[in-house]
Amino acid sequence: MALKGNLRDFSTTQLLNLINLARKTGTLTIQGNEIAHVSFREGKLIYAHMGNENGNLAKILRNAGKLSEEQARIIETKARGTSDKQLGHLLVQAGYVTQSDIIQSVRQYVLDVVYKLFTWVDGLFRFDANKLPPPEQITIPIDLESIIMEGSRRLKEWEILQEEIPDLDTSLRFTDRPDARLRNINLTVEEWRVVSFINPRNSIRQIARANNLSDFEIRRIVYGMLQAGLVEFVRAPKPKPATEEPVKGTRRAKSETKEQSPAEKRSVVTRLIDRIRSL
Amino acid sequence: MQAVKMVITGPFSSGKTEFIGTISEIDVVSTERKISSSAEKIKESTTVAMDFGRITVDEDLVLYLFGTPGQRRFDFMWDILSQGMLGFVVMVDSTKPETFREAKRILETFESYAATPYVVAANKQDQEDAWDPEDLRIILRLRPEVKILPCVAIDKESVKNILLELLYSILEQLDEEDNA
Structure with missing residues (x-):
């Protein structure tokens, strides 16, 4: 391809x-x-x-x-x-x-x-x-990992960093990828400090504060680690407010207004599968 | 009559309207108008509200397919469309690397709405310039368990395969919930 x-x-x-x-x-x-x-x-x-x-x-x-x-x-x-x-x-x-x-x-x-x-x-x-x-x-x-890290260090454009990491309230975790080859990555002292704080409970902003790093500095470090495959974002679904009201003017389907049991949901999905197969 | 819905999302001109049109039993209801932005003039018209398709399962159950508008200025529609969805499909035009970043942004936005299963359809795989789906997996930073599937949105069997794989993913999620 x-x-x-x-x-x-x-x-x-x-x-x-x-x-x-x-x-x-x-x-x-x-x-x-x-x-x-x-x-x-x-x-x-x-x-x-x-x-x-x-x-x-x-x-x-x-x-x-x-x-x-x-x-x-x-x-x-x-x-x-x-x-x-x-x-x-x-x-x-x-x-x-x-x-x-x-x-x-x-x-x-x-x-x-x-x-x-x-x-x-x-x-x-x-x-x-x-x-x-x-x-x-x-x-x-x-090995490309260290090159990517170093190249990313040289990447000064703030706009790009901001676009890649728009939300500093996101947290990070270490990549759980069995084929990751991380042995030859060279980290600076600052990067090691950041690494020691990587935890799904710590937001990027909190890590920056703990290490006295500016938004730009933390973005640059995190960007390098992301590109090298060392860490990844923790994506948790945003909790919806309990009092959330249906959007005005939007008529909701039955499936949205009534919580289905797993068995009911499974039955719906199975029927959908049978129908689509038959098309 | 019970109605369930799936959302077909993706960047501008990724093939959402064709996808729904290929499988829907009704003519796709879409609100389209002439393109005004010069950057988006590669299509004569584009979806400004939503595409809407239907597959009747039986007399008690109907599946609605909603296509999201592909242009950023209609982002506000996404949250509305995502409410109560059974799952969603992220369409990516495999021949347009300039849209991959936008596809990633859309994917992350929809992921944040709900923990709903989804699949990524690497569309236009019949074209010579199409990027390999596994390369797209890396670009879009997809987790291993997320399916990225080759797709040709104008081919019915291909569209069926995408929807079936999404439904299998939903069943898998139900199994996991049962076992939890």
Whole structure:
């Protein structure tokens, strides 16, 4: 099925959350001011690049300060046509960099690309299932939960936060989802404080007061936790006032004015099922 | 004559009128008028009061289907329509991600009215651009026990399936209440 739309309607955070939870494999292409390609395997980020530069390893290592400008220039010239994986082996063997340098630098490059996407508010996107970078590309699996948390931290737009969490009198609970992979989430001190108060009996507003957090700060923290799948809203039906009168001018059906016994209700539902099946 | 009702809700142009029209034994009674807002001009006319359909079960029982107006300025109708409902269906146009946030808002509003069973119908699944229902489950943050079902609102069997699944959910809730 197609997975395409516009970031105006569906944010980067929501997209990554979907890819994470559905453990999707494929490549997300976003056409904003630039074009970004982000690849995932089973819900983990494995590679990303922006524009046409395609994450050239020599440039990545130079930008990370692991190679000098001169070294990078020479390597780029001599190693033209060599894949990133081959180049990485050569550089490690020659003692220019360590394997850890390469992993950390590529990881940071990929993360920088993805964090940039969080600031995009407009752009067509499409997800091509099972489309992956070529095998000679260096890919590093990175859990999306922490990325979503960090990206959400960078999301400053108060309007969006307010729209996502309009009611601070709602309470939260920890997600009871068996497939949640929450081990690698990094929380700030403030977030840990909030976590310690998460309880269906505490409203978000009460948690904010207890931690001296502004409405904006608590919304930002809660938004990050929601998007990472750490917590969810507790939705209790609003109790209707005992004295509530029928709305004027609304004629209520018999089922509304007389409380049915479970047996009567079951009989009604069964008859409805039989009737609809026969249509 | 006993009357029970189900509410069909969802964002503007999600397929509520078609859904009711496909299954109702009477022509859908709807108050429609020309669209005034430019943002909503993708339809020639839209529901401004409610759609109303009927399925007669037998001489003692009739099911009414009420479609809610899809535009925000008619939100005040939702509470009125939701009173006494047996259950509700949230229609989502699977091809329009720009409406998913609105669908979530509507769903949460109806959830807050009453602890009534509901199902989500991922409509327009016959179209190439339709998002997968399980992707919609994640987007709408549906609990695992809430059913999200593929739907084509102009197909009678599809509409029957949605209503039957809602009725099964109501039976399940009755069973849970019995066991509690």
